[in-house]
Amino acid sequence: MELIETKRKYIVNCFLNKGIFIPPDFLDFLKNDQTIENIYDIIKKDEDNIDLKKLSTKLLQISPIGESQQKNNNDILVKFSYEDQPLKKKVEDFILYFRERFKSLESIMRGRSELQNVVSINRITNKRERENISIIGLVSDKKITRNGNFILTLEDQTASINVIVNKSKPELFEMTKDIVFDEVIGVTGVNGDNIIFANNIIFPDIPLTKELKKSPDESYIIFLSDLHVGSEYFLEEKFIKFTNWLSGKVGSDVQKEMARKVSHIFVIGDLVDGLGIYPGQEEELTIKDIYKQYEECARYLLMIPNRINIIICPGNHDAMRIAEPQPPLYEDFSESIHKMSNTVLVSNPSIVNIGKREGFEGFDILLYHGYSFDYYIRNVESIRNNGGYDRADLIMKFLLQKRHLAPTYSSTLLVPSRDKDNLVISKVPDIFVTGHIHKTYVSSYRNVTLICGSCWQSTTPFQEKVGHHPEPARVPILNTQTRKVKILKF
Numbered sequence: 001m002e003l004i005e006t007k008r009k010y011i012v013n014c015f016l017n018k019g020i021f022i023p024p025d026f027l028d029f030l031k032n033d034q035t036i037e038n039i040y041d042i043i044k045k046d047e048d049n050i051d052l053k054k055l056s057t058k059l060l061q062i063s064p065i066g067e068s069q070q071k072n073n074n075d076i077l078v079k080f081s082y083e084d085q086p087l088k089k090k091v092e093d094f095i096l097y098f099r100e101r102f103k104s105l106e107s108i109m110r111g112r113s114e115l116q117n118v119v120s121i122n123r124i125t126n127k128r129e130r131e132n133i134s135i136i137g138l139v140s141d142k143k144i145t146r147n148g149n150f151i152l153t154l155e156d157q158t159a160s161i162n163v164i165v166n167k168s169k170p171e172l173f174e175m176t177k178d179i180v181f182d183e184v185i186g187v188t189g190v191n192g193d194n195i196i197f198a199n200n201i202i203f204p205d206i207p208l209t210k211e212l213k214k215s216p217d218e219s220y221i222i223f224l225s226d227l228h229v230g231s232e233y234f235l236e237e238k239f240i241k242f243t244n245w246l247s248g249k250v251g252s253d254v255q256k257e258m259a260r261k262v263s264h265i266f267v268i269g270d271l272v273d274g275l276g277i278y279p280g281q282e283e284e285l286t287i288k289d290i291y292k293q294y295e296e297c298a299r300y301l302l303m304i305p306n307r308i309n310i311i312i313c314p315g316n317h318d319a320m321r322i323a324e325p326q327p328p329l330y331e332d333f334s335e336s337i338h339k340m341s342n343t344v345l346v347s348n349p350s351i352v353n354i355g356k357r358e359g360f361e362g363f364d365i366l367l368y369h370g371y372s373f374d375y376y377i378r379n380v381e382s383i384r385n386n387g388g389y390d391r392a393d394l395i396m397k398f399l400l401q402k403r404h405l406a407p408t409y410s411s412t413l414l415v416p417s418r419d420k421d422n423l424v425i426s427k428v429p430d431i432f433v434t435g436h437i438h439k440t441y442v443s444s445y446r447n448v449t450l451i452c453g454s455c456w457q458s459t460t461p462f463q464e465k466v467g468h469h470p471e472p473a474r475v476p477i478l479n480t481q482t483r484k485v486k487i488l489k490f
């Protein structure tokens with residue numbers, strides 16, 4: 001008995017001496033004599049060279065944290081997740097891609113009462129001057145004239161035409177300031193000589209009639225993003241504090257009760273810090289091997305009780321192409337995460353339905369890491385002047401109005417697919433979740449809950465240089481019965 005206790009202490013000390021945290025459940029796991037013997041033998045066999053971090057991940061994977069080791073993701077329905085199509089891209093793919101984008105956004109707009117009598121642009125020449133006209137087009141250019149009016153060039157599949165937005169219409173003029181290249185809009189106005197004088201501009205937007213769905217029973221969904229494991233700025237202590245709360249180890253009775261009812265955690269990209277993402281990053285990494293970064297990340301995710309399902313999409317720091325849509329995390333890099341019994345890996349962007357059961361259709365959740373955000377913070381006046389990086393909600397609302405996650409072609413890198421623009425927001429979600437800018441924000445737009453995750457990394461010199469104000473270790477948590485969102489601080 002005493003010998004077993006000595007071996008147990010030896011194992012714990014080995015981990016602690018290497019600075020490897022051991023969650024309380026794992027210590028319970030070390031109550032079994034045979035387990036202790038086995039682990040002791042493994043470590044002793046190669047005491048000097050053994051990779052204890054790797055061993056701890058493996059052990060966490062088999063230790064029964066939480067109540068169940070069974071994959072229990074019956075209430076998760078992946079409605080859209082992009083799978084890589086390793087086809088070589090040709091120029092015509094781009095043409096087809098834009099055609100698809102136009103078609104899907106046009107069909108969203110066709111239903112609008114203001115756009116009942118839309119004509120194709122090539123038919124405008126048949127119209128009389130000063131006749132009222134409605135068109136739908138992709139914005140291929142936007143300029144300001146010498147007189148201070150806007151000229152938009154709109155294109156559909158048939159032709160293109162210029163549209164004048166006069167500064168004497170202040171509301172319309174203000175709206176036009178936020179129009180970006182390549183978005184699809186509707187215009188109603190008066191026909192001139194090969195030009196349209198705009199009276200109204202219509203965005204695809206989301207309907208006002210979206211129902212605010214509420215689940216019949218109370219549970220909680222948590223939204224995380226930007227863990228950046230591997231960075232020297234990763235906030236391990238805070239993350240462990242968070243998982244300790246989830247495991248019911250810390251917090252008031254009310255907080256513990258809340259933790260008990262957490263059913264799902266979403267992780268919206270940037271699980272690891274990656275390699276070669278920005279100049280000089282290497283000096284800020286504690287783990288310089290991408291496989292080990294994911295291994296370490298799995299170790300932290302394994303500290304989350306196993307009864308909670310974790311839905312994960314990648315971000316621009318993850319080990320894969322940056323071009324969107326990004327497929328789910330590759331298994332060869334992140335094997336330990338794939339092997340976890342409670343993870344579901346999806347693409348960026350993706351749509352996941354959760355909580356569906358008899359009498360309740362579940363919540364549709366749109367996940368998008370947010371790589372395009374930087375562009376809109378820089379280029380859209382109303383976002384830049386009203387908080388920029390501090391107001392993820394403004395960007396998210398802007399994208400919902402455009403019904404596109406990256407309307408301007410150059411705002412993100414993308415892989416064009418011939419049959420579908422995967423970044424069009426074709427179905428209105430119940431909850432729209434993002435990350436990337438390292439500062440949480442919760443809001444709502446026309447009954448769509450907007451949530452941006454925070455981060456688990458303190459401010460890096462790079463972020464300071466580019467003017468970010470990260471607010472790490474905040475956890476937005478949504479009550480499924482009331483649809484209210486709280487932000488917990490760790």
Ligand SMILES: [Fe+2]
Pocket residue numbers: 269270315316317369435436437
């Ligand atoms: Fe990011």
